[in-house]
Amino acid sequence: MQTLTPEELHQQYAQTVAAYGALLPEPALRVAFAHQVDGYFRQYLLALWKAGGESVEQHQVDIYNAVWSRADSAPAALYWEVATGVARAGDFCPPAFFADLRSYDRQHATSLSRRFADQLTLLLLLFASADGGVSEEEAGYVNACSDALLEQCCLDGIRPDSPGVNAGDYVSRRTSGKSAPQAPAAPQKQTREPTQDQTQTQKQPEEEPLPSLDELLSQLDGLCGLDQVKKDVKSLINLVKVRKLRQQADLPVPPMSLHLVFLGNPGTGKTTVARLLAQIYRAVGVLSKGQLVEVDRSGLVAGYVGQTALKTQEAVQKALGGVLFIDEAYALVNQDSANDFGREAIEVLLKNMEDHRDDLIVIVAGYTDLMEKFIHANPGLESRFNKYFYFEDYTAPQLLEIFRSMCTRGGYTLSAEGEGAARKLLDQLYEDRDENFGNARDVRNLFEKAVTRQSDRVALLESPTREQLMELLPQDIDEPEEP
Incomplete structure (x- = not known):
């Protein structure tokens, strides 16, 4: 050519x-x-x-x-x-x-x-x-x-x-001697059906059964705190169930948006609840798959004209059949620039929410004040996001409960003195909280530091016992004093 x-x-x-x-x-x-x-x-x-x-x-x-x-x-x-x-x-x-x-x-x-x-x-x-x-x-x-x-x-x-x-x-030429990298994964057509023998000999991976609605609700109830959020989720489930029953009875069903706004500080369980809610929506028949696709501004917005629509569309395609969870969604609206590419991402999102309203749920999340400004920045957002879930900061006792659960899941035990040290630290953390308070994220940091100090301590023992390998002591939890 x-x-x-x-x-x-x-x-x-x-x-x-x-x-x-x-x-x-x-x-x-x-x-x-x-x-x-x-x-x-x-x-x-x-x-x-x-x-x-x-x-x-x-x-x-x-x-x-x-x-x-x-x-x-x-x-x-x-x-x-x-x-x-x-x-x-x-x-x-x-x-x-x-x-x-x-x-x-x-x-x-x-x-x-x-x-x-x-x-x-x-x-x-x-x-x-x-x-x-x-x-x-x-x-x-x-x-x-x-x-x-x-x-x-x-x-x-x-x-x-x-x-x-x-x-x-x-085709007019071939690549010379070297194997090309794998092409981007567009769906491939199968050129021929496998034979019966091939089908029988291929080992098919066993799919794990999807959790039932009762199992998902049990997981939701098992989360620390979030009492009002749990009530809101169950109320939403009841609303969906009754709508389906009314449809089956040929009764009118008013239009309803299932897209949600999660308001609250970091580390309050928003992503965890969103993941459970995606599966709950699948269990009650609202969504076909129930996966959660988590993005923030960087996952939707590109730096060049025309690329933001592609990036946002790709995120939507991955989320079809499930939930698209946009953390810190307020970052999509730049009040200082009318030409910010975040507005293009919002327009693409709104269009897809309309085109795929039967098999796509969008949850936007972030700080309470900033999210309210975000929703009111676009009439399309106001009309589609009219359900708000408020995630309160965890109390000091709840922070300690989260710390205990992390120890249990990680195979660690708290000595009585160690628990006392953790309680004192978490009480102080809660009392001194400000706009940078990380809730469960701060607890995660405390736990990871404790595990690191415990490893340094146990590594010096000649033949540590099973109990010593598991136990967290006060010196593992307390911050070392500055020399």
Whole structure:
């Protein structure tokens, strides 16, 4: 194949994007496509190069900067940015606007989403051929990306109106002697079914049974403190159960948001409760999987235009069927900058909460005052987050109970004197608490330091007994005095 110059690639890319955009019949579809398409294709370009296993050169940087379709969005990435992007390229994530295309196809019996899958294949092949040819590894990645999109089309009943493009038909060179790094994990299609003998001989890992609702509630009750939170969770479960019963009885069910705001200081059990709540939602039939995906601002926001939507969409995809837990969510709103990328992440989140309202729960968490400002910063947030759980600071006796439980789980025992020393320290910690008070995190630090001191002490014993290996003494718990 002839090597393409960056200018030639830009021209072909821009023409292809413009031609497809002209097919979109609704203004909202055209706007979403126009604002998102370049960012996604630059991300796919990085992943394509990672699949090919080639080292990044200046020619590829020029190609990356040629992927733009609007006059005001030409990138100016430097070599190190592209090289880092290739190294960090992750799994294939369908564009956010692809869900809109499928929705339109379902309503109007069209095939815009399948046409986009074909255009994606052709454009990725264009990128791959820009350096003179398409390798087998690159073709495999292109096909895997296309298959991921077409699988979603099939699930929506969107049938093909023409045969799809097979990237393998365009392979023109092979990697020379060295094995390429594994391509980013786009879903792979199985080319052939395993034989019956193969199926019987393969050892299938046994799946652990999912915990029942009663078991999950027992775990919730076993948490230290959090009395009001426990009541709120159980009230929420009752609300969900009654809604299901009303639906079965053909009674009206008012709209209800199950997204939550967790308010409180660090170390008060917010993540632990969120993880239990994700499984509880699964047990009562609200969610299909019940996993918890935990992120903060850095897990949603990128430093370049167009990349935040990709990063946020990837987090949402991982959380589908479960709970997306956003810690310190107030950091997404920068009051000092109207152009902060955190606002883009919020818009993507709100759209996905609407598109996947039947199988995605979002929980935002952080300090009480800051979270209230965050929720009121966007009308969309106010309408979707109307349930608040307050996590109070642990009391001094509760901190001691948490310390005891850490000892038990870690295989340590507290001597009577050791418990007295821990109680004194935790009482003082609670009395002196300020805005930096870490609750259970501070207890964890105390426990880990005690274990370290105990190890230093026991290591000096010639033949320590089992009891000595387990026992924590006052000198293990107390901070050593400064000389």
